[in-house]
Amino acid sequence: MTTEGRFLAAVKACGDDAALSHYAAACFYGWLKYNGRPVDVTCRTRRRRPGIKTHETDVLERELVRQILVTPRLRTIVDLSRVEDERTVKRALRQAKFTEDELQQLPRTGLIGGIVDLSAAHTASGNEDFVLDLVLKAGFVHPRVNAPYQLPGQTYYPDLWWPDVRLIVEVDSREFHDGPIDQRDDLDRQAWLEAEGERVLRTTKAQVERDPPRFLARLTQAGAPQTRPAQTQL
Template sequence: DLRDSLIVVVKSPHPPHVDAELARQAGVQHGVLSRAQLLAAGLDVRAIDYRIAIERLQPIHRGVYAIGHLPSSPLAYDFAAVLACGPQAVLSHRSAAALWRIAPGWWAPVEVIARGKHFHRGVLAHRSRRLAEDEIATHLRIPVTTPARTLIDLADVLDDEQLARAVNQALLLQRIRLNELAVLLDRSSGRRASGRLRGMVRQSDAPTRSVFEDAFLAFTERYELPRPAVNQRVAGYEVDMLWRAQRLIVELDGYAFHSHPRGFESDRERDASLQVAGYRVVRVTWARLERRPEREAARLLALLELAAP
């Protein structure tokens, strides 16, 4: 029979259910959609209002909605803030720093850079006429300033200690290269705060891993000691601070690890190995650095001068 030899493909006249399509689209945007996206998907104004009334759409900002329920993730509120401030908006400043993990915690309100003025509850919009293409990235599916541009923006809003910590964290996580940041700083030379960041970049040789290390570097600068190299490998060990020419090492003793018996024994084992390799090892505690910094500076200066080549 001819009918048995035919394969008939029948295309459904009905497109996929619009709510299923919206859920799919929201899934790649951390559960949030803009009103423009709802209209583009085929909903009209009455359909949008109906879904709001039955709580299928949850308003977050004017013209921005969560699908089904209000989200618990900070990423959703970051994306919602970007949507609320227009198609060229990007996450910025402290919120961008949190997204890149170069600053602790999630900053509220959510900070964005956008064209024009925008006023939304829980959003701090910084006006900018233009961001260069190499200053914009996408991270965790959220439009955001690059780590280098983020650091430049942070220089406007953080104090010196917080800014130094962010620079160190960006270096530690390999989010930035110093030469790339230097190029962007040259481009941003008109911004007053960029001078502070330029000084930190000029001094950076390796990223520090703790506030203690940051404080020690500030201490060496304050007492005009030669700047040590940071987190260098010597005789198979990674040491905190190193003056290689003078063969002097400073290890910074934080209480949490070094107070444990195993930590104590490990420290003495590495100290002995480093001394056999021809290095003096000095251990500095936070308490001594804070309470008697002049005495610590005098000791280190004497050791550096004693070992001067």
């Protein structure tokens, strides 16, 4: 059975007043990767089913998406914030790509409030999440995150980019930068960018985590704009 098949079966097993919700709904929307855990379903009445984690509610918001009744996107992220840790909620929120109007509808309390106030920018990995949060907490201007940059014959998406000072930060990872072809492509792209006047700082989450002051000092020396003096002791 496919994952969506499991989700559909779980909702139907809980009766007419039920909807896919919480972690399962976030996976259904493509914000998170399903890991085989019991399927979250929210119901108006108390239900107990094997392989299903039920949640009770007096007000059940739901909509039909790809033939499955699921809680709406905003309701899903709020529900998720009540049962998951900050890293999971942050990942889902940034992948959701909510509009500014939608973000304004989210509560400014709990996990969601802290994440939205820091940044709900669409990052491509947990590594980028970590580095972006550090950059913002340290007092640097919010960079563009995975914004399109036109190269000859292709569109490139810098991890963090301050176009006004022509500075790019790439957060390398084994998943995307470990093979010899990937590394050669990175070097070729960096050479082209530097020839065009861009400066490219490469790092990894492990390097930043091991020595945050050193990374922040590199940013400062490279001219990354600041809203306040950078806090190198974090």
